[in-house]
Amino acid sequence: MTAPAAAAPPECxxxxxxxxxxxxGVVGLELRRCDGGELPGWTAGAHIDLLLDEGLERQYSLCGDPADRQAWRIAVLREPHGRGGSAYVHERLAVGDxxxxxxxxxxxxxxPAPRYVFVAGGxxxxxxxxxxxxxEAAGADWTLAYGGRRxxxxxxxExxxxxxxxxxxxxxxxxxLLPLAEILAGPADGTLVYCCGPEPLLQAVEQACAGRASxxxxxxxxxPKDVAGAVRSTAFTVRCTRSGIAVEVGPDRSILDALEDAGAPVMSSCREGTCxxxxxxxxxxxxxxxxxxxxPDEQDAGDTMLICVSRSLDDELVLDI
Structure with a gap:
């Protein structure tokens, strides 16, 4: 993964x-530009942020055809115990909004890969x-295992x-439950496994793929997945090279909050380390x-981080912000 450019992603x-x-419990939306123009291009796996009323911002995967620059399509699951985004979409959004x-x-x-195993839950x-x-367009071999409650x-x-x-x-x-041992029993060399779904499924697939190549x-x-407590329990300094801003981040504050309060040019959305x-x-x-x-490889490299949840192991952390 590469770190984001300084410019904010486009809004329309x-x-x-x-x-x-x-x-x-699943509603689909088709979205078109109000001015009739083309939408920004995208590739498989991309998501967009819906900026809803009342300060809600939620991320939803694009599930249509990337070649279609006139319309985006998303599908939203109603989450009874969610944080309000899915309820807003299901209860308040209508055609014409x-x-x-x-x-x-x-x-x-x-x-790119010669073979893919796709595993999806819900x-x-x-x-x-x-x-x-x-x-399909690339002529790759692929299979999909798709599980759901019913x-x-x-x-x-269909x-x-x-x-x-x-x-x-x-x-x-x-x-x-999906028989993951059977699903993932095929040849591993040259095969990429892509999985998206609820946390128990992701953890099970991670365990089943533990012996595969990095x-x-x-x-x-x-x-967000469960992560052990922060290694460091004391304050640290974050210095931003481009903006010249430096802040102290206490044990009960996030880097993102501290930089926002100091006026640093930072962007955020989910604030939980997923988007x-x-x-x-x-x-x-x-x-x-x-x-x-x-x-894990990207984390080990240490050249990028998500400042909404991650912290510092050292007294000082320097960011290109």
């Missing part, structure tokens, strides 16, 4: 032109759909059925990574 005004029920959208941004890009199918399209809650089943035995639809209420598994989380908006280049010092986005 879009209108909801289609709203449809895709499955139990205008939204501000930021992005797209891609932290889950599909790298709404985690959304970033996988354009990946399948891209894999068939009626699994969006895009679309995926057209791919025949490449796709395994696996409702938990009738077929049990980088062979790519996951995307919608919610990548606040990813910042590190030029000196060792980050204490607390995010749920960077790969």
């Amino acid at each position: 005004k879009v209108e909801i032109t289609v709203r449809e029920e895709l499955a139990e 205008v939204l501000t959208v930021r992005g797209p941004r891609n932290n889950f890009a599909l790298d 709404i985690g199918i959304t970033p996988i759909l354009p990946m399948i399209r891209q894999a 068939a009626g809650s699994m969006a895009y089943r 679309v995926l059925a057209a791919h025949g035995d490449r796709v395994r639809i696996h409702p938990e209420d009738s077929a049990g 980088g062979a598994l790519r996951v995307e989380r919608f919610t 990548g908006t606040c990813e910042s280049p590190v030029t000196a010092g060792r980050p204490d990574h607390r995010d749920s986005l960077l790969t």
